[in-house]
Every structure is written in structure tokens, then in C-alpha cells.
Amino acid sequence: MAATMLLGVGLSACGAGGDTAGGGGDDTVDVGYVQLSIFSPLFVAQEKGYFADEGLKVNLENVKSGQDAIPLAASGKLDTVLAGFSAGMFSSINTGLDVEVVGSMGVQPEDRERPPSALLVRQELIDSGEYSSLADLKGRTIGVLGGEGATSAHYVGMALEEAGLSLDDVNFTQVSNPDIPTGLQTGGIDAGFAAAPFWEMAVEDGVAEKVWTTPEGTSGTGMIYGGEFSDSENGQKFFDAMARAARDLQGEQRYSEENLRIIAEATDQSVEDVKSTPLYTWLPDLAPLPDQLATMERTWMKLGALEYDQPLPQEEYVNTTFSDNVDAGQDGSDGSAGSDG
Incomplete structure (x- = not known):
């Protein structure tokens, strides 16, 4: 696919x-x-x-x-x-x-449990305690389709704003949706914004957790x-x-x-x-x-x-x-x- x-x-x-x-x-x-x-x-x-x-x-x-x-x-x-x-x-x-x-x-x-797209964080960071809230994304590398000038980066910016951070507080890298689960598994990225079914694959495989999605509408x-x-x-x-x-x-x-x-x-x-x-x-x-x-x-x-x-x-x-x-x-x-x- x-x-x-x-x-x-x-x-x-x-x-x-x-x-x-x-x-x-x-x-x-x-x-x-x-x-x-x-x-x-x-x-x-x-x-x-x-x-x-x-x-x-x-x-x-x-x-x-x-x-x-x-x-x-x-x-x-x-x-x-x-x-x-x-x-x-x-x-x-x-x-x-x-x-x-x-x-x-x-x-x-409206569905927040199974949205069409979501922000993921690498499971290793969660298990180690290095990530416990969106504020812990500061300084992290986030994979998004299209890089910092694309829609996915804007969505991540919405999440960061909730934590009092800005887009300047993270590092964006261009990663296609199908490659985000692999990037999270290998540690190439710390977080990623991905569309379904790719974010679901990462969660089901235990390599990441869904931590945020865009508001309804x-x-x-x-x-x-x-x-x-x-x-x-x-x-x-x-x-x-x-x-x-x-x-x-x-x-x-x-x-x-x-x-x-x-x-x-x-x-x-x-x-x-x-x-x-x-x-x-x-x-x-x-x-x-x-x-x-x-x-x-x-x-x-x-x-x-x-x-x-x-x-x-x-x-x-x-x-x-x-x-x-x-x-x-x-x-x-x-x-x-x-x-x-």
C-alpha cells in the first residue's frame, strides 16, 4: 500500500x-x-x-x-x-x-480512539519515563509527511501549543506514512504523525503509543x-x-x-x-x-x-x-x- x-x-x-x-x-x-x-x-x-x-x-x-x-x-x-x-x-x-x-x-x-490520523511517541521513551506528556517532545525528532512546511507539521504544532511549546522546539524530518512505524522502531525518529492504518500498525506492533490527535472538525x-x-x-x-x-x-x-x-x-x-x-x-x-x-x-x-x-x-x-x-x-x-x- x-x-x-x-x-x-x-x-x-x-x-x-x-x-x-x-x-x-x-x-x-x-x-x-x-x-x-x-x-x-x-x-x-x-x-x-x-x-x-x-x-x-x-x-x-x-x-x-x-x-x-x-x-x-x-x-x-x-x-x-x-x-x-x-x-x-x-x-x-x-x-x-x-x-x-x-x-x-x-x-x-468525533472518534478520538480510532481517528484517521494521530501523533505517536516511541514506546521506548514512554517505558523509560523520558516521555510522560507532550512537553517532553522538546528537542525531539518528529517524522512528518512533507516535512516542516506540510499539513502534518501544522498538526504537530497544534499539539505542541497545548504543551506550551512551539514548532521551533522540535526537529522535523520528512518521513512517508508507511515508513513512520519503522522509524519509530529503529529510533530514527522519536515521534511521528501518521495516517491510518500506519499509526495503528505501530501501536499494534508495540513500537509506539498514540498520544494525541487533532480536534473534531x-x-x-x-x-x-x-x-x-x-x-x-x-x-x-x-x-x-x-x-x-x-x-x-x-x-x-x-x-x-x-x-x-x-x-x-x-x-x-x-x-x-x-x-x-x-x-x-x-x-x-x-x-x-x-x-x-x-x-x-x-x-x-x-x-x-x-x-x-x-x-x-x-x-x-x-x-x-x-x-x-x-x-x-x-x-x-x-x-x-x-x-x-
Whole structure:
């Protein structure tokens, strides 16, 4: 499954919905996405024909990260990107790239015992008494996907803040999710922030303990439109199809047999793997979360990952128009929220 977590930016077509890349045409939408279950509304909308219902042909193209794909969206080579937010995204916007955040993706569910992602500490440190609280992470090496400028580092920063620490008090190192259990076992890292099922593997193998997870409603991923696409009629059509799919994934519906099959096929997993892994939830209108974006920006400013020192005006890069225009009564909706965001 490691191969599903980090994929090259070759812009090769993905078979999540059967379309092939390079379609072209006024009703063709080219989507860059990271192949993870957190982006399940995309897979569901494609497989169930919701894009087709809007008159769209959607090409799905694997990217390694949002940071890599944002310039492609700004130049029109991609219309939209579904990925985690990063310091690189804010830097790109600051330099004038024409992109904007239009929606959120997965948000942390209520379950704190089996969350979709968690902060782990090496079992040896706990057994020796060197770690007893989050404050004991000071000076430690923490493995995170994407390094200090990525979403996982921001989440760790939230944990550190609870202990009166800052991101400057720890050392970040880039470690992919599948490699975090090994890093904890060998002592290469003292702690790590990992997605399920990898954090669960580390706990089950006795190499680490889960010590923290993000609060309910937290989201660090979303939908980014290129400026040209944002100004087109297809921007709303694409968003409506995505929101329709998000409503199919509310509550326990996300674990329906049909949805599990779709997610499994799109992420190259078995249905049993997906079923046994905690899934995120999604806002039924996929509204963007400006307050959380502002917090992320401040985190990276403090860390020095951004070259500017004043927050960007949010009206320049957050657009709520698409979620505001979503028809609350459209088919596929049960009217319930997956999180209070």
C-alpha cells in the first residue's frame, strides 16, 4: 500500500473513474489529486456519474502533493487540485500565482480512539519515563509527511501549543506514512504523525503509543481552483457534483458497500482494508474553512517557512461562492453534517 501514498507528478491518467487524461474540450475538467481516501468525494462523484450529470468529462491525474500541482493549476494545465495545504501554497499565492481555495476535504471525526490520523511517541521513551506528556517532545525528532512546511507539521504544532511549546522546539524530518512505524522502531525518529492504518500498525506492533490527535472538525486538505476555472461555468458544476458525493458520504453512509468499493478501487486497496481503516468525514457543502487556513499560515510564518511576515488578505485566496451556491435540496443529500467544522 506504500505505493498509493506517494505518487510521482507524471500527470499520468488514473483509472479511478475510467476516464483518460488529455481529453480537452470546453466541458473537460483536469483534476490533480493525491491518491488517498481523504479525497473520497472525488472518487464517488466520478464513479456514480455525478460529473456526467453536470455535463462534465473529468480527467483524474495523480500528483505527489498540492505544492507540486499548484503551479499547474495557476497556468491552466490543471483546472483544480485536491491535496493537503502547505507553506508552499501560501508562498505561491504570495508570489502572484492565480489560484484560490474553494472547498474543504476530509475533516476530523468525533472518534478520538480510532481517528484517521494521530501523533505517536516511541514506546521506548514512554517505558523509560523520558516521555510522560507532550512537553517532553522538546528537542525531539518528529517524522512528518512533507516535512516542516506540510499539513502534518501544522498538526504537530497544534499539539505542541497545548504543551506550551512551539514548532521551533522540535526537529522535523520528512518521513512517508508507511515508513513512520519503522522509524519509530529503529529510533530514527522519536515521534511521528501518521495516517491510518500506519499509526495503528505501530501501536499494534508495540513500537509506539498514540498520544494525541487533532480536534473534531480539523481539516488541512481541500479543493484549489485555478483562476480561469474559477471564473468558468464549469467551476460551479464541478463543485455541485463534489458536494453531491460528499452527501453520499455522511455519517455511517461512508461505510456503505458501494462507497467502500469505490474508495478501495480508487486508492488501490482492498475493500477490507478500507473498511477497517477510520475514514474522515466531509462537510455536506464542502465549504472552505478560512479560520483554519489562517491558523496554518500563522504556524508557518512563526516557523520561518514563509518569506513574508504579514498574513495574506483572505479575500485574495479563499472563495466561498461555490459552497454558498450549492443547492441544499439536490439529490443524494440527507441534509446532515459530517462535522460541525
